[in-house]
Amino acid sequence: MTTPAAAAAAAASSSSASSPPNPPPPSLSLMPSRLHALLCIYLPHPRPLARLLHYSAAGPPSQQQQLPPSSSPPSPSHASAELWIAKALASAALLRPRHLPGFRRIDPSPLAAAAALRLAPCASSALAVFTALHCSPLSITPSAHSCQQIIVVLCRSGRQADALQLFDQMTTHYGYSPDARFLSFLVSSCTCANLLDASATLLSKASEFGCRVEAYAYNKLMSSLIGRGRVHDVVALFERWIQDRVYSPDVWSFNVVIKGVCRVGQVQKALELVERMNEFGCSPDTVTHNILVDGLCRTNEVSRGHEVLRRLQRDGVCMPNVVTFTSVISGYCKAGKLEDAMAVYNDMVASGIMPNTVTYNVLINGYGKVGDLGSAVEVYQQMTRLRCPPDVVTFSSLIDGYCRCGQLDDALRIWSDMAQHRIQPNVYTFSIIIHSLCKQNRSDEAIGLLNELNLRPDIAPQAFIYNPVIDVLCKCGKVDEANLIRKGMEEKGCRPDKYTYTILIIGYCMKSRISEAIMFFHEMVEAGCSPDSITVNCFISCLLKAGMPNEVDHVMRLASGGASSIQEVPSPVRQRLDISVAL
Template sequence: MPPHLLLHSLLQLRVPPRHPLLRLLHSYNPIDRPPPLDQPLHDAELWIAKALATAALLLPHYLPAFRRLAPSQVAAAAALRHAPCASSTLHLFSALHSPHSQLAIPPSAHSYRYVISLMCQSGRHTDALQLFDQMTDQSGYFPNARFLSFLSGSCATAGLLDAAAALLSKASQFGCSIEAYAYNKLLGLFIGRGRVQDAVALFEGWIQGRVYSPDVWSFNVVIKGVCKVGDVQKALELVERMDEFCCLPDTVTHNILVNGLCRAKEVSKGREVLRRLQRDGVCKPNVVTYTSVISGYCKAGRMEDAMAVYGDMVACGTSPNVVTYNVLINGYGKAGNMGSAVAVYQQMILRRCLPDVVTFSSLIDGYCRCGQLDDAMKIWTEMSQYHIQPNAHTFCIIIHTFCKQNRSGEALHFLKKMNMRTDIAPQAFIYNPVIDVLCKGGKVDEANMILMEMEEKGCHPDKYTYTILIIGHCMKGRIAEAITFFHKMVETGCTPDSIVVNSFISCLLKSGMPGEVDHIMRIAAGGASSSWKDPSPVTQSVDISVAV
């Protein structure tokens, strides 16, 4: 069919009046062009591009007629930009450029880059990667650094970390010099996903193969990753290797290293690094460096050493921040030395460092550990003077303490206050002590009500919730309900431990239910379904007192 008749046929297509491709053909305007291509597009090629796009998507059997027009790569690339969506673009690319298609126009590098970019933007990374391989392996087009960085970054953002790493590893093969930023970002994503060993392997492979030249940030990212998993020896090795690449460890490097050492309970080595920094003066320690060592000593219960580092910090002119004070207050509280904890708090106020919710929570926790609940409540009241709201952890401390003292009324009061807060997500570990103290007091109906409130709040019971309820109902002789909770426990994926199984079996035996014991044992061993029907009419009508 002659090209002019083809165009006339295309214009006569019976498609909806607002179809983008039909509007495309009717809207001929020399200045209405797609975004710039690698080469200029003449008016005739613009017509051909529009006709190609329309024919390929609506009347593909007309495509052979375009052979007489010998469409150029530029026209084909422009046609791709007229496709209304990603799927249509991919279909059009195949219709125009596939070796088995009716036109078989060799695709240009521009066409590849456009379609690959569009696939990425549409979340179709598998198609994008297939086209990229076709572009490099079959058509022989190599990407530039900018495009390779874009494709790798898009894959990484989509969670395809291995694909992103493979792309960056080929940079030298393509003659691209990618900035260290792209590699560093990908390494950070690997570590964020918990794939620290993969990140280390990639990093070492890249620097050994001279794929890229790492900077200080590169080392900081990897050192932080290995410290995160407690491999401080590897961290020290990486610090030593920085000199090979003319990278000097900065304050961030030392902070990561000191923090890693202290978390790994090697506080003495952390303090030695701190002393070296103080002595050399090349890279000065900051508040983070000091606080990491202080925190390490506090966790080890070595409060004198913690205060000694604090004294060095102040003497060197570094101002402690709220985290520093919180660490010291928490350390003294856990050591049962509330006098010193309060002294640190007072010094904090004198230095005009405003306390936060962690400060007050640490003080409350310290008083509760010492059994001084009245003092804890005074601190709770003092919080409001600073317009600070207690968080879930603060509520948890108070509720747990009231439950330990068997003061269920006060515990329920604070639980109710917490439930009125829309900004606090309830957690099972907060409810469990309340349910436990109620069950131990024989108030299983109230415990069941708390469970209902808990579930209405979207808080799922955990293994301990069910254990408390099973034993509590057994103690009250309400075996049928205990059995129901046991099966519900198993159905929700909570595995009962040997303590709850043995206690439950003891209750069932004393209740004269050996058949149910056999069923429970099979479930506990993973050999039977957890679906359950009431074992007998007796359990529905008789309240049997059982001592566990």
Template structure:
């Protein structure tokens, strides 16, 4: 009966291994015992893999003095990180093996690669408690492993322990993590890390370190704080470079201190400490364009040309967009033609800015002509290009054409659909009473996992109310609340007003009860708001 038991082969194999292991340990003596040591490691690994619990108790009598090298060899032979960890801990606790720093690093690295980050951190702590303090490269590896797994905070905690282990982490590594924080809109955390490291003796910042912190402060709009760090750079032996000045100039322009940014540009030019480049000039040009000061923008552009600095595509796009928003399409087209003559090919931003300019100037046919030209050049429109054309067509009540463009957009797999684009068409369909098509678009949005927003629901609710379809309007309101889209005072007051006119006071009470729980601050009698933002064209953000 024993022979038929399902565990019999494993048990038999396991006892056979233990017997051979006993023989191997009896004969493995002296410096020439490498081959027996390897066999012992294989046997331990196999026995542990077959039955971890039995191996733990069964190996103890045969291996009173298991060497760290044999234990490490056995751990390395196991096929999974979990089994390697199990044998490592057994040999450490049951057999008293003092594992080497190499064994610890191997295991921690393997656990990281397998995604077992918490287990890796525990082994790391054991490593430190066993007297194997990590050096700089080791700590950097562990921190980078956490960061690559998306656990940035855990990585930062490890780096913060550098002084505890009396090891120096490279400036490059700290710069990398500070840059990650700034890129994830955590500039304050980057600044805290930087100040914390400045207070230690294990960190020597470089120019790149300061540039990252200055960039973070500028993104927060704290240009004064950025300039304080700028002044401190030389105290640490760091010389500001072109990148430093570019960040500061751009930071000033982004916070509408364009004149101050322009003044700094001139000072850089006159001092000769570093050479301003196309990025420096484009920042100032962009700042003036955003303020609608096109004469000043063109003056800086011409100054750049005179100095022999060649404009980039971004420079041209900034000016084209600025002229378009200012309603000066002749200048926008002239800049576009100049761009072409200079051998700088236009991109989707160029055409989107021109289309937006024509749309603002109510020259929709010219905008559509450019749309066709864009297609002829093999340039695919982006979400903003579609939004501008669709919204412009809706304003002109050219609903069928707008629907055609919306259909083309919905067939594009490379563009994530946005609710605000659907809203243009849904709103105009509701206003002309074509509720069936509006409802179909709502279903299409949901099929494409494009969540309707409060403007979508408000347009539909008001549209159904105006047509006397109160049951559908109430259903849309409840659907809006159920999907987590909070109705505002416009939505509620419009629905309540229509319900009162329809003689449905009980429904009004229910709607008001829901609304009161959301603290909308309603004043039904005086509210005359409408979702006017539905018809506005979104501004095109030119990439810098």
């Protein structure tokens, strides 16, 4: 049988099989016993692992050439031996796992196993090395550092689920407790991966691990939960955490929760949270008051929001900013109190706070909604005088105001002005203009804008933009052109909604093309677009007027699984199907 040293040398040699084996390297007798045992593991040649083991004994070729012939190479240090053992472990785990049992005779240390883990080229390889070394047959007990290292690698590769499984093994099977920094990293990683419940569970166990995670991890998780509409879960978690003294909330913590409860209209709960801030050594800042003022104004309590603004001005401790004033102005504009909104605006300017684009947009939109286009234009002119740049919302608000007042040509003039400011209309700007053109039966211009919209790759078309064009064409009797618009919207990836189908069904009925109307009704149901009572009743009326009572039962059977209020069809219609129902 070939000696182990000869096998290692033969693996590194490029000579033919008939050549005599090279003698063992002279340094073998001087090597540590564990590294010597490493060379005794049989590994087939000429594999990379065998060459690796040969060079670990003889040294790299470059170093061998530099040694004088009469001198012996120095004995490798313990750290060097561990490194080469680590390389051998990693190579065997990835290339020749069936040879791993041979490593038991050298009893690899957790340090070598940890070093082998670092040599893995990717997360999958690292997990394979970790599993191979710390499970049977080697069953090397991993260090806490090794466990954390593989968890970090998995998290950074987007494999948070695998990382959580290893974390459970680390804490339950091996009995390691994470420190605050590592737990914070794992929580943040899971939060970014939308594993929000897992993040909440980890934070709830922080006290069991004996570590105190910084408020940042808690705040990030609560913000993500609120962003997904789970405000009530956030309030419950926050109250439990502060009651159990799991962490010390900061101002940002309270701001996140206050913003969440204000978003769902629970302003009273927000006020209670503001009162509790002092218990934890926190004081409301400008952001806190801005959230509170905005929440009050959104729930039609503008006067209370204005009173908070006045109190901030009086106290002088936490001064309001442009966001605070703009929130109150927006509240008054939505309530139709433009005089009060303008008074707050003047107070804002007098306080030395410059309005921004959002402030002017709110005022322009408010005046446009009440039909005061003169004041809206005056605000716009003041905006340009103060060199405050308008944006697409500014022009869309002006266009909407003109369209509401029936001044479509002025709206089109503003549309043209947008190009001079190098501002492109968005989907809502297109919708406002197209809808107004259709109301005035200017279908050709509406179709022209619709074609321009279809050329914009940055805008995802919506059915509410196409429906007015389809409707005006059907009312003009151009049902085939309307159907072409419907096909065009489908080609753009825009699915027709129930209004699209209802318009086409009634349009084809009015042209006495009942069979095609029935086809659209079938298509509507098959597309999963549930017809409501209005669609069903209108279609039944058309069928009865066309003298097709036999189709009514068929239509009602088709709609029975989709129409939300089929029962609302008048009973005389069901009982006497020969009676025509006027449209």
